[in-house]
Amino acid sequence: xxxxxxxxxxxxxxxxxxxxxxxxxxxxxxxxxxxxxxxxxxxxxxxxxxxxxxxxxxxxxxxxxxxxxxxxxxxxxxxxxxxxxxxxxxxxxxxxxxxxxxxxxxxxxxxxxxxxxxxxxxxxxxxxxxxxxxxxxxxxxxxxxxxxxxxxxxxxxxxxxxxxxxxxxxxxxxxxxxxxxxxxxxxxxxxxxxxxxxxxxxxxxxxxxxxxxxxxxxxxxxxxxxxxxxxxxxxxxxxxxxxxxxxxxxxxxxxxxxxxxxxxxxxxxxxxxxxxxxxxxxxxxxxxxxxxxxxxxxxxxxxxxxxxxxxxxxxxxxxxxxxxxxxxxxxxxxxxxxxxxxxxxxxxxxxxxxxxxxxxxxxxxxxxxxxxxxxxxxxxxxxxxxxxxxxxxxxxxxxxxxxxxxxxxxxxxxxxxxxxxxxxxxxxxxxxxxxxxxxxxxxxxxxxxxxxxxxxxxxxxxxxxxxxxxxxxxxx
Numbered sequence: 001x002x003x004x005x006x007x008x009x010x011x012x013x014x015x016x017x018x019x020x021x022x023x024x025x026x027x028x029x030x031x032x033x034x035x036x037x038x039x040x041x042x043x044x045x046x047x048x049x050x051x052x053x054x055x056x057x058x059x060x061x062x063x064x065x066x067x068x069x070x071x072x073x074x075x076x077x078x079x080x081x082x083x084x085x086x087x088x089x090x091x092x093x094x095x096x097x098x099x100x101x102x103x104x105x106x107x108x109x110x111x112x113x114x115x116x117x118x119x120x121x122x123x124x125x126x127x128x129x130x131x132x133x134x135x136x137x138x139x140x141x142x143x144x145x146x147x148x149x150x151x152x153x154x155x156x157x158x159x160x161x162x163x164x165x166x167x168x169x170x171x172x173x174x175x176x177x178x179x180x181x182x183x184x185x186x187x188x189x190x191x192x193x194x195x196x197x198x199x200x201x202x203x204x205x206x207x208x209x210x211x212x213x214x215x216x217x218x219x220x221x222x223x224x225x226x227x228x229x230x231x232x233x234x235x236x237x238x239x240x241x242x243x244x245x246x247x248x249x250x251x252x253x254x255x256x257x258x259x260x261x262x263x264x265x266x267x268x269x270x271x272x273x274x275x276x277x278x279x280x281x282x283x284x285x286x287x288x289x290x291x292x293x294x295x296x297x298x299x300x301x302x303x304x305x306x307x308x309x310x311x312x313x314x315x316x317x318x319x320x321x322x323x324x325x326x327x328x329x330x331x332x333x334x335x336x337x338x339x340x341x342x343x344x345x346x347x348x349x350x351x352x353x354x355x356x357x358x359x360x361x362x363x364x365x366x367x368x369x370x371x372x373x374x375x376x377x378x379x380x381x382x383x384x385x386x387x388x389x390x391x392x393x394x395x396x397x398x399x400x401x402x403x404x405x406x407x408x409x410x411x412x413x414x415x416x417x418x419x420x421x422x423x424x425x426x427x428x429x430x431x432x433x434x435x436x437x438x439x440x441x442x443x444x445x446x447x448x449x450x451x452x453x454x455x456x457x458x459x460x461x462x463x464x465x466x467x468x469x470x471x472x473x474x475x476x
Contacts, residue, residue, distance in 0.1 A: 047231055048193060060107070061188045062128065064127065102121065105239070107235060113161060115140070121225045133189070145265070150253065151258055151261045153262055170256055172199060180218065197249075198213075213254055224240060227239070238252055272368075274339055277304065277308020278304055279301070279466050279468065280299045281299070291355075292356040293356070303317060308366070315361060316354070317469075318469075319352040339365070346364065347362060348362070384472075384474075391405075392405040392429065408440065408443075409428070413426060428461050435458065435460075456473040459472065
């Protein structure tokens with residue numbers, strides 16, 4: 001009997017031991033995972049802290065001062081909205097001048113006092129002060145600017161400054177961490193964290209070279225010119241702009257582009273670019289049909305400038321560029337990027353599609369001219385797609401800055417019409433309809449009466465010296 005009781009007690013202890021062991025086996029992994037998660041979160045926090053400590057000494061706040069013209073001067077603001085407003089607008093005297101203060105950020109790129117920032121931060125500035133991390137305030141001098149990429153280099157007389165480490169923006173991946181550092185609203189040394197939301201963003205309407213990094217790291221006025229960095233503390237972009245009122249949508253200039261521009265600005269104070277002399281636009285589904293293209297890839301030549309390397313080599317409006325020096329291009333930004341990699345005077349091989357046939361054309365780049373003419377629109381007779389057009393008279397040509405009186409000028413666009421939704425504006429010149437040149441209003445009407453509106457029409461438009469194609473289709 002006693003033996004039986006002993007065996008029973010031993011069996012109970014064994015069951016308790018096994019049960020305890022099972023509980024440990026089940027609970028330990030969960031506890032271990034929670035501990036690992038806490039450790040990982042702590043590692044990330046300490047990682048961001050280390051990045052901030054590493055980079056902040058290289059980030060500066062930039063204060064600029066410029067003179068702007070406002071006016072008419074006397075009493076304008078005081079009487080705004082009152083019965084006297086018009087009187088003071090007419091009799092308030094000449095426009096007044098006043099000082100305008102601006103704020104931005106920058107990043108020290110070496111120990112010689114060179115600072116990389118945005119062009120728009122220092123454009124037109126008569127006085128620039130640089131506020132360093134250690135509290136010093138130094139006078140800044142513009143070394144060079146480049147409005148096309150919105151970049152500038154400022155120099156300060158100081159040695160041994162802590163230059164930031166510049167990374168490789170070509171290695172960026174969407175989804176990786178991004179840290180913005182700068183002085184939003186004058187709040188110096190502000191650090192915000194997000195991710196790389198997208199790469200190669202264009203079509204933002206800046207009118208310049210667009211190849212932006214998109215991030216949701218908070219960027220605000222005053223951040224412009226400051227660095228966007230990775231988790232290794234390397235500068236991967238220069239913060240440039242935001243979309244308002246969008247939240248979490250900021251854009252930075254890739255550091256690889258910035259490094260190229262910066263080197264030229266430091267060396268010569270300006271940027272000399274290669275130029276082939278073409279205007280480009282992306283290929284849409286509608287344009288594919290008109291140009292006998294099988295794929296929506298490449299870039300459509302919408303303009304060839306007179307006397308340019310492209311004209312001399314035989315490129316024509318309507319050609320689709322699909323390859324440059326063996327590199328395939330998928331859109332107009334790709335073409336711009338590949339051309340900008342070349343040197344002035346360098347031979348470049350283009351592969352194009354012309355009326356569906358593959359053709360190779362070689363040209364030699366030239367130096368990009370300073371300006372390619374600008375024009376202004378005119379005032380507002382009724383046409384297809386809600387367009388009103390007129391002959392380009394000598395007076396209109398003079399007003400628009402035209403050297404020729406060819407084509408027809410759009411003098412009116414009906415609200416909510418097909419033409420308006422396609423983006424056509426008063427002052428645009430119609431040079432071609434369905435690849436046929438039009439020299440006057442009679443030519444235009446003759447060509448327009450041939451196709452049926454529901455089949456669509458292809459226009460070649462000249463707007464302020466730049467030409468592009470537009471397709472219009474009458475809605476059913």
